[in-house]
Amino acid sequence: MFNFHRFFLGGFGFIYATGITSEDIMYNTLPLYHSLGGWIGICYSLLGGCTTVLRKKFSASNFWKDCIKHKCTGFSYVGELCRFLLAQPPSEYDQKHSIRLCAGNGLRQNLWIPFTERFNIHNIYEFYAATESNAYFFNIDCHPGACGFFSVLIPSLLGSVLVKFDSETMEPLRDAKTKLCVRCNRGERGLLLGMIKKSLLNAFDGYVNNPSGTNRKIVENVYKIGDRAFNTGDVIFADKYGYFYFCDRTGDTFRWKSENVSTIEVENILMNILKKNDIVVFGVSIPGFDGKAGMAVMLDDPSISIDLNTLVNELKKQGLPQYARPCFIRLTKNIELTG
Template identity: 45%
Template sequence: MILPQFLKTVQRDYRLLEGHAKTFVQLKRLDNKGATAGKVFDQYAKKHPNKVCFYFGQEQWTYKKVEESSNQVGNYFANEGFEHKDVVSLFMENRPEHVIMWLGLSKLGVVTALINYNLRFQPLKHSLDVGNSKAIICGTELTSAITELGKIKYPVYLSGTSTKESEEAEKNHGWKNLDKELPKVRTTTPQPKNPELINFRSNLLYCYTSGTTGLPKAAVITNSRFFMASYVNHYASELVEDDRIYMTLPLYHVAGGVLGLSQNLVWGNPLIIRNKFSATEFFRDCYNYKATAAQYIAETSRFLLQTKESEWDKKHSVRVMFGNGFRKDIWKQFVDRFQIEKITEFYASTEGNANMVNYDNTVGAVGVIPPFLEKLYPIALVKVNEEGELIRNKSTGHLIRCKAGEVGELIGKIVTNSPLREFKGYAADQNANEKKTVRNVFTKGDAYFRSGDLLYKDKQGYHYFQDRMGDTFRWKSENVSTAEVEAIVSQNCELRDVIVFGVKVEGYDGAAGMTVIADPRGDMDIGKLEKAIVKNLPHYSRPLFMRITKAIPMTGTHKLQKTDMAKQAYDLSQIGSDKIYLLLEGKYTPFTPELQEKINAKKIKL
């Protein structure tokens, strides 16, 4: 057994080192040329003008059409006075125009903030404000979400098929219709005011993340990070230029909008864009569009396995799927049923520099660091206590590396002015950046990014995800900030004491939201609160469970304590006289042992 295992790790390590070496050489070349995503895309488009770039429903967009359309966007906004370092928020559902808008703006050096199209009211306003936007580009399908905010301090530009709401917004608020304006603009490459400032290291996008420190923050994505994602995935997934990639993930998210889309813009892989994910249509679409690659997130694989077996399960041509969060317990079942040759599992975070990849299909692994490279590698697992605090060696004061089998927090070394190792962090939030940074880790003065994730490794260097730390939980493919949900709930129940946390539900990935509300007088209006929650929070942020209690324990410094109540979760045997409610079809229903049994038996879909 020793020799076969040795040969496996040798082959694995060779592929990993080869992939890293190729990526480093290519990124160095791009850095020297001052390359940007827009420039590299334009070069490819000029070589392959008639190749299909995007498939969207019955539409086919060639590389020439996408290049010219993005040039029109750049030229139009240049005429509007936008330039390098300005920020424009993009609020639009999945479609080719989503990419075209930010690609065109990038040619001016304008940074596009990709706004989650599920957001409404305060969370939406916060995301617009924190990015320091100068304008909003809004899909007409989302017009009402913007008008509901009341008076808007930014100019708004509409894109898409006109609706009653969008026509009224044009008339009453003076919003401009890009579908009317862009055809009047030239299709030649935009000429920015300061082209020397737009390069490999300049900012490209803001992708929002709840992180582990509170409300949504705008994580900075540079051109260099965009390219790094592209090259690492290309080599790890062994993609070739003619692979067609099926994309159902939201383009505002770094997984779909960077890891997946970069294969299309940099390598020329045609992208099949679907407006929304559909488990029943997934492999039928892959067959009809002749997709050979597809992207997933954790929940995708489970949703697909839940569908009834059909002819499309094996009729498709998908040979590789890439993404993150593939559950170890369903990995083999998924591969066997759908006949997928290769699963490329990544570990990465929106804002972080601690990234890994599973090169060799090892079931459940999120990445690998060969043991002989461990101390040279800019990523490490370090020990933390039960409260998530880093443990330091009493004699040296440095952090302590985890041994095989020990759970610890993943951290990534920060190297200033290195396009691959720097931590750009969050836009205009230095305090949050400091919270994600730990210093004097292994040597005096060094600095590392804190991922907030707990992992463990085995003796062969494979790393496995264990859990998330801090004030977020993950549900329905999205990270949810407990601070954001607590604020909405508290505001709509007369500022009562409120805590929110994630709870595990058998048979579901991630954690469902649960809120506990202090109601000492017993007079809270649950009906009023449920309407506010449904109105103000996207579906994945809404607490599925609500517990009403007399009081929430506090610390000596008047901080509400979550630990004990999070452990009790929705277990009716542990809550005494408190009441628990379950959100079903927009209504909070009293939670009973019968409902608990139905959830366990999968008779209720959450």
């Protein structure tokens, strides 16, 4: 459920965090059915007074040409948009634009620095949020790879908490005595919960005409008996300085050799080793075996050879456990993508 107040809260929040003014011209190539394209992207104009340039469909080859033509100063990104831009051959348009900022989510840590250096964009505002969620944060100081920040001195100001979870059920772990959730220490991966309160900032309104779906997302007795939290289903890592890094969605894992494998973690490591941006990892069933074996799909580029012995050694150096290393590599001419 998405109410009027949250619409304006989100819109003003993005304008405040990014510093967008009425002098800016924002380039929006995202689908308007997506919350970032049709909600936040439009609110830059409705609430912030800036000009918004809409393109019917994203085009990596025309992206910078459009930005130069319309004198854009910023754009919104989501998912793999930045990776698609990096995958384009270098051109004269890479730094002729007037872009001073971009905001969105999904810019992977291993692509952050190459993106800023190639396109000369240093104000990248990565965020974490979901339309129905009450857990959200912003990386307002553009720290590479982070999707947010919290105060290590007063962590309760965040309104969210990272708790330890069962790797099989993906449910929060409980203290045997108190029956409360077990909070994570800094430097640990944890399941993100948004504490439900009456305030607009922390409310969870549930799903329309779906009480069972609403109840499944609520975790009770987190800090104390009787409190409640929204289960985002997302795994987040918090470093010792208070920066948050998105690890994976609980659905973006598969089981192999009785262990959970994070597809995003494996993809990032393979991209670093092979210097390829187009890699997708998922689990595939093998007759006679429990769980799913790792499959890495990548674009077939004749100019880049893959030495399997070197790849295995590099995966070891990167610290990727044996169970998480892909069992199969598939080369393809194209990778199907969704909106």
